[in-house]
Amino acid sequence: MRRGLAGGAVGLAVLLLAGAARTPAPHRDRSQFLSEYERAHPDSAAWLGFVRTLADPRFEGRGPGTAGIDSAAAWLAREMNHMKLLPGGEEGGYFQAMEVTTGVEVGTPCAVEVRGKRTEVGDSFQPLGFSTNGTLRAPIVFAGYGITAPGYDYDDYAGIDVHDQLVLVMTNEPGEMDSLSRFDGSVNTPHAELRTKAINAREHGALGLLVVNGPRYHAGEPLAKPRTEGSGYMSSGLIAARISEAIAGRMLERLGLTLAGLQSTIDAHTRPHSVALPESVTITVTLRRTRATIKNVIGWIPGVDSTRTLVIGAHYDHLGFGNEGSLAPDSHLPHLGADDNASGVAAMLGVAHEQAAAWRAGLPPQHNWVFCAFTGEEMGLVGSSHFVYQPTRPLESVEAMLNMDMVGRLRDNKLLVMGVGTASEFPGLIERANRPAGFAIKTSTDGFGPSDHSSFYRRKIPVLMLFTGAHADYHKPSDTWDKINETGLFRVGRFAGALLDSLDARPRVTYQQAQGDSTMGRIAGGGGYGAYLGTIPDYLQTEGGVLLSGVRAGGPAERAGLKGGDVIVKFDGVRIDNIYDYTFALRSRKPGQQVRITVKRAGAEQDFLATLGRRP
């Protein structure tokens, strides 16, 4: 990590620093230079040009594992080099590389065998991306929709035993299109998610799950292939696959049942109708996890005081051709991500451009300014997590981090500033920076939220995050450059620059633990259901339990004695291997309930009793 930022350019940097240090009042000169520079370069069109380039279809939606994201990284490095930022990555370059699992590929053998007839992977049989590998032969039980939902007074597993069996379930939920259905009418509840069904089957003792389209609304629909990108690969701990209606029909045949008949029986009164079938089925699944190398792109300007650092971040990755983060999941068009987050990267480059000009004019900032275009944000803050655990700059030197994620859709002059509770000086600094800017600012105190600033806040670094709000094109292919508010983007970037300048010119701000609120989670659709424990899971893609990076002050987890560094492996009897298991467990319990939580701490397992709360 030393090699990165302290590369060959240091000699030059030191010379420049020495010159600048002799200048008596560097701040005044710098701010004068910067405001003159700004007047001479009222260049919002160039900023929009950055967005347009990054959101170009040739970058394929900048999805990890695509050639497009590599081209985008190369383009960013060229831009940074062009501005004469020093390389801030590894080995004297601009890149900081890391390897991630990007998805799954179907291998061989992969087949299902029912009543002596074998069907290979294809139109009638497809493994699910979260399946384990292997072969399973077991008796089969039809378990309706595969749902256990105490909140809806509905349980497909009531009165049946599926231990060591395979379960056959339909997609979606009872009365899927029925606006009077107990399951909230025409919008699916989380119980309809296939992963939820898989975990539920596993928790009832089943060894495998077969999913068939409910014929009532989905007859003849082609079977989806396992996702080839995104993070849906984490194993659910059992064999899982989709089969055609015809194959399901063969399993029901001997009892004289049909899928359509069973479905209408269940839907008529929203009453389960599960039944053990007189067949044994063999399934074989072979999946290969695909890996890819992804890169943060980092450039920096050395400060007068080399022991002080400000980090400016914006993620440049997006959803590629769509994955489970997509809100248009059936689309295979590139998700161009102009607002999310070509806009934040453009604003960051704009600020870098200005600052580099001042530095080249012999007016360096006080702090090192480190500009990070993060990767893997959409997969779970992968790039920023990697950076804070393997920083190319000593992390203790980082006094604050400013993140921009979706800053291109300014409407009604409304700018959201998050993280203002993470340093006691922030409210005042923001107020002063906004006097000339004149935004209608809405603030939230929380330093946690679904973007890269969270990774820094986790390491107790004060963070700020700028955001111009969600919109209908969020996470869809229609998030295009022409919908960007050019002037708005420019103003937000300039505001970010002003904030950073004020941080640069003052002593270190004082970190404080912010009051939690879930504004950002709700905005991004990550809001919770059911019970609340007040944990902050580490968003790195881990299996073998859920690692906590912290717990909410005063929340149920903290009161129970849980703390950062704990790995949750069991939650009220549910085995927790990954974040999906954990979400399932929380969803299926109610506020007020007491639960036993098993965590791994310092190599040993320990139990804690927690009383679940309601989401604040």
Ligand SMILES: [Zn+2]
């Ligand atoms: Zn984003």
Ligand SMILES: [Zn+2]
């Ligand atoms: Zn996003």
